Amino acid sequence: MSDEELLTLEEVAVVCAVTPEWLRDRVEEGLVPAAPEWRFSAVAVRRVRRMVALERDFDAAPELAALMADLLEELDALRAGLR
Amino acid sequence: MEFKDYYQTLGVAREASADEIRKAFRKLARKYHPDVSKEADAEARMKEVNEAYAVLSDPEKRAAYDQLGRNYRPGEEFRPPPDWDTGFEFSHHDFRGADFSDFFAELFGRMGARGHGQDHYAKVLLDVEDALLGAARQIALRVPRVDERGRVALETRTLNVKIPAGVREGQLIRLAGQGAGGAGQPGDLLLEVHFKPHARYRVEGRDLHVDLPVAPWEAALGAVLRVDVPGAALNVRIPAGAQSGRVLRVRGKGIPAQPPGDLLLAIRVVVPPADTDKARALYEQMARDLAFDPRATP
Numbered sequence: 074m075s076d077e078e079l080l081t082l083e084e085v086a087v088v089c090a091v092t093p094e095w096l097r098d099r100v101e102e103g104l105v106p107a108a109p110e111w112r113f114s115a116v117a118v119r120r121v122r123r124m125v126a127l128e129r130d131f132d133a134a135p136e137l138a139a140l141m142a143d144l145l146e147e148l149d150a151l152r153a154g155l156r
Numbered sequence: 157m158e159f160k161d162y163y164q165t166l167g168v169a170r171e172a173s174a175d176e177i178r179k180a181f182r183k184l185a186r187k188y189h190p191d192v193s194k195e196a197d198a199e200a201r202m203k204e205v206n207e208a209y210a211v212l213s214d215p216e217k218r219a220a221y222d223q224l225g226r227n228y229r230p231g232e233e234f235r236p237p238p239d240w241d242t243g244f245e246f247s248h249h250d251f252r253g254a255d256f257s258d259f260f261a262e263l264f265g266r267m268g269a270r271g272h273g274q275d276h277y278a279k280v281l282l283d284v285e286d287a288l289l290g291a292a293r294q295i296a297l298r299v300p301r302v303d304e305r306g307r308v309a310l311e312t313r314t315l316n317v318k319i320p321a322g323v324r325e326g327q328l329i330r331l332a333g334q335g336a337g338g339a340g341q342p343g344d345l346l347l348e349v350h351f352k353p354h355a356r357y358r359v360e361g362r363d364l365h366v367d368l369p370v371a372p373w374e375a376a377l378g379a380v381l382r383v384d385v386p387g388a389a390l391n392v393r394i395p396a397g398a399q400s401g402r403v404l405r406v407r408g409k410g411i412p413a414q415p416p417g418d419l420l421l422a423i424r425v426v427v428p429p430a431d432t433d434k435a436r437a438l439y440e441q442m443a444r445d446l447a448f449d450p451r452a453t454p
Contacts, residue, residue, distance in 0.1 A: 080328070080346075088277045088346060115328045115348050118277075123191075130185040130206075145191050153360075 079112035104139035162208035285386040290321035322413040362417025364410040
């Protein structure tokens with residue numbers, strides 16, 4: 074098994090129930106981190122799912138959803154450190 | 157199947173406007189947001205709220221639901237009349253079946269078969285030991301299935317998954333061809349790995365952190381201690397003069413990934429209780445003979 078499974082843009086789009094264009098826009102804007110050759114880790118998938126929910130539930134602008142995702146990721150890291 | 161009152165879920169009146177429904181939803185979405193909510197059942201409540209909003213925010217679905225719901229009270233045993241949805245055309249197939257209830261799937265799950273299979277995504281919660289030794293796990297997934305009438309029903313599928321040793325937090329395990337089936341090729345099933353909090357172990361990347369309690373004489377004089385980790389018993393040398401908080405690194409004995417991580421042992425000196433005459437006498441002798449001041453600045 075490869076050490077770290079990375080997904081393509083199309084795979085992430087399917088998993089997060091968004092169109093590839095939706096995701097491409099946000100990667101190009103730098104709102105979703107991509108590994109070289111536009112590959113995505115599980116961390117990126119979790120981030121995209123959060124952004125999808127925030128944009129959908131609150132009509133949030135993509136930049137705002139990304140900012141919120143940044144904060145939630147930081148919260149995750151701090152909570153993991155407390156464990 | 158129980159009838160679900162979506163109006164009650166959102167706390168709005170039946171004649172509420174689209175704007176009122178949106179406001180009520182957002183209030184609840186904030187209250188039960190899984191990342192920040194302090195409510196114990198936040199995730200389950202958020203699912204209900206999402207489901208209610210998916211129906212009531214869509215004029216077509218809401219109209220169909222209103223017509224059907226006139227004769228039911230919440231919790232009442234519910235069977236949709238055959239062809240109840242004739243005359244309604246659902247133009248938005250935003251079906252997120254696995255997240256919604258059987259009630260929803262029965263009413264609105266007429267999405268029709270898709271051209272290709274969909275990937276399926278699930279989180280799997282593992283014990284730290286599983287990452288060290290590998291494990292076989294049974295995972296139950298709720299997956300939408302299309303029946304012969306073109307409706308979607310949820311069914312529970314149990315999978316036996318082999319967890320490879322060396323798996324890490326946040327890693328994806330891909331099971332080829334095990335995703336939600338469609339008319340064509342089934343997609344892959346993706347599992348995102350998470351670890352349950354463990355009383356003794358903490359995983360950081362590939363490294364395994366463990367507390368190592370030692371007696372004062374072991375720390376002062378040095379010792380070779382036996383440390384048990386899943387699948388191995390190691391002999392670890394404690395250097396003389398070790399203090400609490402010092403971390404010993406045992407290379408290659410962490411998560412057995414490629415390359416393997418390290419085992420990090422955090423030394424914690426535990427002071428024996430002075431609860432016998434003998435113990436008290438020993439402490440008193442040390443106090444007299446050692447002239448030790450832990451607060452002295454060097």
